[in-house]
Amino acid sequence: MPRFARLFEAAADTLHAFYRAVSEANLDGLMELWIDEEAVTYICPDGAHLHGLDQIRSGLAKQFEFPRTQIEPLDVRVYDSLGTIVYAVAEAHRALDELDVPEMVFSTYVMVHERGEWRIAHIHSSTMPPKAADQFATRLRRDAGPLH
Incomplete structure (x- = not known):
């Protein structure tokens, strides 16, 4: 069983690498995380649908023209096979x-x-509805330490 435990932990490493590449605006590093197939898709928080590696690369390049973004996971649910x-x-x-x-x-x-x-084969992101966003924002403020 430990072999499988490490196998699934490695997927978390890929997610953390995604967050790091986004915060560093590292387009090449980000693209290395995707499977090598044209069937990949990315639905951005603004609703844009990107299909295939070329569209995803150009869409992310446009996102990186704006201020760099840090993504902080607040609640993670994992479903694995x-x-x-x-x-x-x-x-x-x-x-x-x-x-x-x-x-x-x-x-x-x-x-x-x-x-x-x-x-990564697919990402689907969407902005939270106001009620859910308020709940998570409250949690974010409550969990902030004295230095925040």
């Missing part, structure tokens, strides 16, 4: 150069095990 993992995550998206209220987003990440590594 031998070859697929789905993360359902409530996230706070913050522009790194601003102290404004973060945008609250629900994201679903679908990852598949490909050639010994976990890769």
Whole structure:
């Protein structure tokens, strides 16, 4: 059983690498996390539908023209099977150069095990409805330490 435990932990490493690449505006690093298929899709928080690696690359490049964003996972749910993992995550998206209220987003990440590594096959993000956003924002403020 420990072998499988490590297998699924590696998928979390891919999710953390995604967050890190977004915060660093590292387009090449971000694109390395996707499976090597044209069937990949990314639905952005603003509703844009990106299909295929080329559209995803150009869409992310446009996003990186704006202030860099840090994504903070607030609540993570994991659904796994031998070859697929789905993360359902409530996230706070913050522009790194601003102290404004973060945008609250629900994201679903679908990852598949490909050639010994976990890769992203699909991301669906959407802005939270106001009531849910308020609940998570309250939780975010409550969990902030004395230095925040």
